[in-house]
Amino acid sequence: MRGVVCKVCGYVSLSENDVKCPVCRSRNVFGIKENAYKMLDVEAPIGELEKKHIPVFTIVEECGLISGSVCLDVHVKIGEVTHSMFPEHFISEITFYINNRFVENVMLTSNVNPAAVVHLKDSMRGKIQVIESCNLHGRWFSEVDIK
Ligand SMILES: [Fe+2]
Known part of the structure; x- marks a missing residue:
């Protein structure tokens, strides 16, 4: 893209x-x-590279981290087949956006899992977008609609 x-x-x-x-x-x-960046071609069969790089979302409502506050956690892991995290091949960054606006950038080393979370105020709804960066295979985009 x-x-x-x-x-x-x-x-x-x-x-x-x-x-x-x-x-x-x-x-x-x-x-x-x-x-x-690259994104899934919905009209083509999903390939091995896509399975390892497309961000996968899990939405968690009201985690309770900030007391007295209603929240929404967006968990992202890379990808449907978990990406490797070796020093020579790993996910180095996961960037979150809401409605095309930046909200969080997480820098990763190969010592952690290829995953990140953004902890949102309940009022923040709409399209949550993520772009992750693989040191060998570039940047990959995915989005989810949260009503
Ligand atoms: Fe990769």
Whole structure:
């Protein structure tokens, strides 16, 4: 997919109006990049690379972490077949967006599982998007609608 990408850190903007990169804080560094990320082709059979890279969502309502607050946790693991986490081949980043706006970036080392969570206020609903980054196979996109 064509995307708007920070030329300093590689962050993919889904809003097209960002001036400042929310990850590396650089200003006026966005440019168009062909093949900025990959996503599932719903009309093609799912391949082995897709099975290991497409983010998979689990939604958890009201986890109780912040007392007195209604919340929504979005758990993401990479992928349907769990991606490897070896130093030479691992998931290095998982970025969360809501309605095309950045909300969280999680940097990973090969010492952890290929997964992350964003803990949202209950009022934050809509399209939750994730782009993960594999050090060998690039960035992969998936989204889920939360009513
Ligand atoms: Fe990979």
